[in-house]
Amino acid sequence: MEIRPKIALISGANRGLGFEIARQLGKRQIKVLLGARNAAAGQTAVDGLIAEGIDALFVLLDITETNSIDEAVRFVTERFGYLDILVNNAAILPKATDGGLPSQASRGLLLEFLETNFLAQVNVTQAFLPLIKQSTAGRIVNMSSSIGSVTLSSEHLHQNGPKPPRIPYAVSKAALNMFTVLLAKELRQDGIKVNSADPGLTQTDAGGPNAPYTVEQGARPAVWLACLDDNGPTGCFFTHVEEHLVNNPW
Secondary structure (H helix, E strand, O other), X not given: OOOOOOEEEEOOOOOHHHHHHHHHHHHOOOEEEEXXXXXXXXXXXXXXXXXXXXXXXXXXXXXXXXXXXXXXXXXXXXXXXOOOEEEEXXXXXXXXXXXXXXXXXXXXXXXXXXXXXXXXXXXXXXXXXXXXXXXXXXXXXXXXXXXXXXXXXOOOOOOOOOOOOOHHHXXXXXXXXXXXXXXXXXXXXXXXXXXXXXXXXXXXXXXXXXXXXXXXXXXXXXXXXXXXXXXXXXXXXXXXXXXXXEEOOO
């Protein structure tokens, strides 16, 4: 009996955390599909992984475009017919100049973040779900943030500090966390595990070079959740503290 390879699709995987998640999954002998909206950047990233001996393939995927999502699903369906792991990593991040304080955030800015960081994630997940249901161990990982945790953000001494974070990003991640919980409950009977991963403040373009976690460290919660065995958790929110994965409060 032929053993089919385990396949993972990571959105926004041409750089940063997405690329590192793909690299770590690939090192575990998982075939990684790098989703990116820029074909040149995506193929360059794939070439880099192949040079490391990783089985990688580029998939054109703009999570904000329905046609792009549909084409990506069609590609994976025709090429493989199933998907074991989906990592929803692509997102937009807050900027210092975006005017996103709770008392200032515009409707347009709120909609922009909700469209990309929540609605697009839902659309991608729903579109690929039939392929994930063809897996014997389907796993969905949503890249989130403790900024989207009402419990943690309300703590005065939390790393986000007493200063309120920019609300468009926080609200979009809070919505994604709720989607994670409810989808996990819905899919429990199918054996599909759905969790949120918080990379922490990581040394990416967004976090900067002085962030406390390296990109390698930031990718670990997502990689662990992507590779859970049958006894692993579902509907949870994990980060890392001193290299130990921690189930955070929502």
